Amino acid sequence: MIKFKLKKEHIEFLKKTYPDNKLIQRVLSFEKEEIFEMDDENTYIDFMDYLDDESVAWMDENYDATPQTIMLESIRDDIFCQTN
DSSP: OEEEEOOHHHHHHHHHHOTTOHHHHHHHTTEETTEEEESOHHHHHHHHHHHHHHHHHTSOTTSOOOHHHHHHHHHHHHHHHHHO
16 A cells, blocks of 8 residues: 655645546546555555656756746656655
């Protein structure tokens, strides 16, 4: 069982930014009052890897962080700290 909590702003960002992403929506489906409990470790690993890839993809043309990059890294770091 993997359990973590996200801030409301993080949840809303994911909902707004990735409404059609099946992986993100699957993770969001586990939410109960900002707490996520997942039985599937592969979903967790895929989700964390996806956040890593997306944070890079959102960088600007000079490879500087954008607000989206900062938000994704914040989400990833919060989850990592709570689950390790």
